[in-house]
Amino acid sequence: MSDFSPGQRWISDGETELGLGTILTVDARSVTVLFTASQETRTYSARQAPLTRVVFGPGDRIDTADGGQLAVERIEERDGCVIYHGQTDDGETVSLSEAKLSDSMRFHQAQDRLLTGQVDRNDWFELRYRSLHHHQRIARSPALGLAGPRIDLIPHQLYIADEVSRRHAPRVLLADEVGLGKTIEAGLILHRLLLTGRVDRALILVPSSLTHQWLIELLRRFSLSVTLLDEAQSEAFDEENPFESGQCILASQEWLFANPHRQRQIEECQWDLLIVDEAHHLDWSPQAEGPGYACIERLSARIAGLLLLTATPEQMGLESHFARLRLLDPDRYHDLERFREEEAGYTAVAAAIEALEQLPGDAAARDRIGAIIDDGDSRALLETLLNPESDIDQQQSARRQLREQLLDRHGTGRVMFRNSRRHVGGFPERHLHVASLPMPAAYCDQFLELREGNDHFAARLTAADLGTHDARLYPEVAYRALHDDAIHADTPWWQFDPRVEWLIDQLETLGSQQKVLVIAHQRQTAVNLAEAMRVRAGIQAPVFHEEMSLVERDRAAAAFADDDSGCQLLICSEIGSEGRNFQFCHHLVMFDLPWHPDLLEQRIGRLDRIGQLHPIDIHVPVIDGSPSEVLLRWYRDGLAAFEAPHAAGGDVLEAFGDALRESLDDGHEESNGLDSLIEETRAFNDARLAEREAGRNRLLEWNACRPERADAVISTVVEQDNDSALPRYVDQALDVFGVDGRDLGNGLMHLTPGAHMIDSLPGLAQGDEGFTVTYSRTRALARDDIQRLSWEHPLVMTVMERVLDSSLGNTALALLKHPSIPGGRLMLELIYRTHCPAPRRLQLGRFLPDTGIRVLLDESGTNLSDKVTFSGLSRNLQRVKKGVARELLKSRHDQLRELLAEGEREARRELPTLVERAQREMRETLDLELSRLKALSQHNGAIRDDELRAMSDERHALDTVIESATLRLDAVRVIVTVDKDAR
Template identity: 45%
Template structure:
């Protein structure tokens, strides 16, 4: 039992932030400790009180309650209390007694040496976990693909390349214009994730069409662990300040009074209203274009956005004399936001004016007028044509070399310099500075698509007389109020036979209406006894995840997933190869979205598209219009929306009533002519220069390989040790997944762990197939939060352990010292590019010699074992002067060693920043797409980096005293 005496000073091992405690009361089983620094008390059981005695030694500096600093010269004891003989700093002759009851209360043991010498010891396992966390943190900061490894995405080269190019810019302002199906949302998410992780951006606003709000929300959460707040009118009203009538009258009186007093100065204008801005309540906000059209746009624009993202930007209509209201509202925000991402799959297909309007939003100074843009574009096509020839032709003709020399007079034009010449041409013309566009022409890896039309007779019950209600013709089953239609609809009979013929294959079924999906699911499940799942908009996210996971399960999962239209949004089912379209949407883009659930890079087989339709019916009209008119099933159709606009007058009348085949043939013929015209126009306008600047296959392969290598470095083994230490319950889910739940002994909330638990996988393949699992990477919030928690706590900073090695004499003393070199800097400076947290390890013998080269940390840890705390404290107490002397001398050596690392980081920073600054200035002289803001930001960044790197420090982060014992 520990001997306590009232008045003694003790420290709480679990709550060192309470300061120095004083024993107030005790009885045979309890001890009460007061903590004057925080004016709190704690009562502990005497037998297991988490307290350690604070005793200072000769030479230590102590602080009294009245803030006087004294140096201890002698330690005496009186009635169980320590009395220190000490003198003020610099006055050794002025010796005075200081009872420990007079010591100051604000003892802060933050350094590893402080904690060691005051016997604030952690276990051996905590020390080893802290060292591993330091090394992991160091490795992540040194990663060349930081920001790319965390998202749940396929490793697709062009997406990674664009993210790598854009996300490293200061406040990027670019147009992401990849063709339909190439993943613009993924690219935007990667850029957002990297900008937020690096600290370049903190506040983001995403504006999307209303039907895409849910899809974006799910994509950002599931793929990037970014939790956006959806703002609509209801949420905005809830955030508005609630002011009483009395307060409103008082404010009006104050405003009128202020206006009167300042009338002579401001011409009588009332002071600006000072309501709190509700858009400052969240960092990441997602809203619809409909909400944007109704909200206070000046208030929204004033919310200090680092990055604005606008999806489907081609819907923002603009004309020189009549820009749309939507366009002007986006422009209001874009002028104040530092960065801007515009997403559109049809950047130029809606005309040169529309394309100019998008670029004008990105940089109005660079694109001041439509006339100047037309002039620039007239010369640009010649450069694009030249770039294509230089890239494609193995041997360059004399005329081709002469044309290249005319544009690049300062370079030697030779096939040997092909890459350098193309790179310089791209830089000087610079389309990739503001715009990225990839098409299926320059991206490989997509599957073939095959369509199978199944004509079926129209049931008598489906005959619909109205010529006005188009819905009844396109979806005749909606005329019924229950599932009776399933027994008479030949599409259902056909689907039953199809399921039986493809029992071992996954089938995705999409229909427009939720009630159609639920009726069909009930019929197949309960009346036909088939194993099918369901997915529709009335299900919550957890239910949808379970349905998708059930469908993805190869062993016991559902054969088919029956979806309403929402099944074509935000989910990828590329493990399935059969797509059944029970009906067809009127919107060509929606049809492409449906097919896009299977038609993705990574699809391993050709896609079989099955379309059962009724003969002589609106469904046949749509099938033939899509298939024969525009070839929309078997090939992507980026011009689909324009084709619809030009043929809808002929199409829509045929969707009501009983169409004649001659009218259908005429529609198909007209649509084919329009489609051929638009496709030819798009192909002839194909921009080779833009394609070349949008994708570098060599760099893309490097990124893919680096990410594949990172996938092999799973954080799970490290995190399992963290879970054990913090009391998180773990349960195996499968070979590649684990279930985590809060344990009964968890003291505090664990980062990223909900009360209901979570399932995690460190397998990218599993994560892509199972939306209900989270993808555990070194960039996952649970991992980054755990590292931050570990490294900001004091546990593991000091430990004593027993070394069992028969080759080492018992009683041998070793000291393992772990130092870190850190540059304290704001995240957005990204100082860790040049000086990441760097770990220095020293292993000292009793003479202070560094023998770390002889044995590694891991090798040593395998031989180190737990030592009881009383014995540990006794060893530290007996060796305190030696430990203090050895560690202080060693820290001086570590600081000197760190100086070389810091100087090297400064030199690297000066070279890289100087090179990039010179490149941007030279490029700006040739290509005005390089903004002044980028150059100014780089110069300011360089100046700030010079300061923070010069102030980098080396400090002792953890120390372990090792005493050799028996084998």
């Protein structure tokens, strides 16, 4: 039978910060507890609940729910619950059921243990003190959540991660150009939000070709273990909802979007953050919305935080782009026409920002700025800037602030972040190599039929489920479709297609050391090409396409990445052109060309991404006189699409797509027509780029990275990287927990579970092989197989939590031999900790993390903590056997009680200062942010009302919680002096 009864009060062993819990329900298998102070409800297995029953005895003082105290005189049990009888502070005799105890009750566990003779090792006590100290320090650090991940410190990424993760329930579009690190940005944001408690559960939806890459990236770079779900795994859950099986769930978009049952299950769960990669696939138009869009629209209405990732936001057209912005903020983006018009205003905003440099003195510049700003703050700044009496520093500061305000209040930036290569810099050149190849007779006939508009031929294509447009661009597909019979079985297209021969020659010329990525538009072309390589040249090339299983795809990509596998070549269908990391290779073969310029850019982006060390060689084999040759010329000469990312490819295609289709048809017979199409395309593209450059792009770039802020974030991260306290702390922790650390030299250490390990730690349970660690970011980045230890590494965080959430080291007794202190004296070192239960989402740690107050009393109750430091004292202490310690404690019981009471009085004196400081910091931070948001919301609809309301509620809740902070004794060490000659 269970010992639990509804109404009883218990505390969580592992999470004492939840406060005092009340049993709500009990059945044979489970027990549900409500922690009112922290607004949490937990259900545990009844047999192994990590809970401790709270019952007080005569003589104890207990806090009551109405804010008073009761001195317990006697207790009585009724129906499994306790009734306390005693006196209130007013001397009134009352009886109080345990249900009426304060939910934020303090527990004198250290005191109870000490007075009952339970003492821990001295080094445990020291580890406890240091854990508390570092825990509070790290919780307040502005680098929190950004310092731990194993990444290079790249300014634009850290800026975005910092900016976005400060917001309440961020909803943004991460739209950096291909390969600039959107996944890393999303990982950083997720990591920080999880660490700070702003997010408890996250759902990550990515194209199936990227699930594994995300899984690995989140684990290796962010030490985040996410649960990857697919249909097979989900079926194993029977009746249960598989999406409840982990804190962070990763799933493929294709699977989910095609599965209404799983969508419903997802909608039944509670999520705080949704991340959607390659979000350009979510297509929408006023007439119809794609299934992906519809699914994400429903989810985004229920989930507070939303990160959409895409390098090519306009790939599916401006309407879809607008619709995705609307998902992020429906209040702001509700009218497509207005959205189109707004873009025209960006040029004026950008011009006003530029005009700031001409002030004071230039009347036109002043008018230009004056025409945009319409709030008091900005006007005051403008006046400072214009005032002849302002000195240079005042002017510069006003200019900087005004620039920020113009961007912030009138720009594009709160929802969308887009960095470009041009702005970030340091990317390699791209070199285009075109190979002109002869037209084979079989293709020539096909193109002729297409050009002549032969109805019979078109009908055959239709019967084979192929459009004429695809037949033009992908002749091998048409050939295959039209000759799918026994007669042609011996002459597959790859026997005569000159691109195959060319590829074989090219591989030989480059040499087997050069990796080559081949992308073909169609899956079957990729499969046939791999066969051709094997049959014609004896080359085994892995293939990567949409009909392979995830495991097969990842195996193919891994074989290509592996230097020892001997795989020179990977042949992908178009799905290989999205999201994957192939920057270890720098030769890209476009076996054919995609129709959309954004797809072309996605293809190049596989190689041209962060980490690429060489110029990119783009090889395009093109058949003379084929429609692809026309497309190539249009891309190369009209859009300059092979040189650098093009900013307006979608617009250009919309304007010239029809004419281009006609040109594909005409081929070279109409070369004048093609020349003028290219000329017109170039002029349109240049004009559109110039327009965007003057307006939207400029604002986006200015907003996507503010270098001073990025530098400030980076310096706080670097400061943590260089924190010499970390190795000291880790050494001590490993020693206490019984983990063996073997020095491997060169800054590396291998950790294994020791024979007497006291508790299992992540990756270090008995039987585990352990792992190799380094403190150096550079070394960790160079080797995937070693982990980087930081204050945010799961091992370090778990150690801190285990120590602080348990009673480990909360009592100790040591001897002090000091020449100037006579033997037999007693000292008491008391560590108090602020106690302030609050819901995790309030992220109280920013302002009032669990804070330690140290009080050192001598025998007479004099406070010596300012004179004798913790380290100074610790260095001079000696261990004492437990039995001796117990005897000593027994003999000094009364004296200890008095000193404990005195210690509490001393510590309490410091509490108001801590509370005031926390409140001041909280108000300064939130009031500033709130007033900024309020000012912004008058001009920029991108600020949502609920964001303002939530911040104001948060401020209020924090104020109340901080005000209610109390202290509890966390640990106590008794120090007994011994004569200097004693042995």
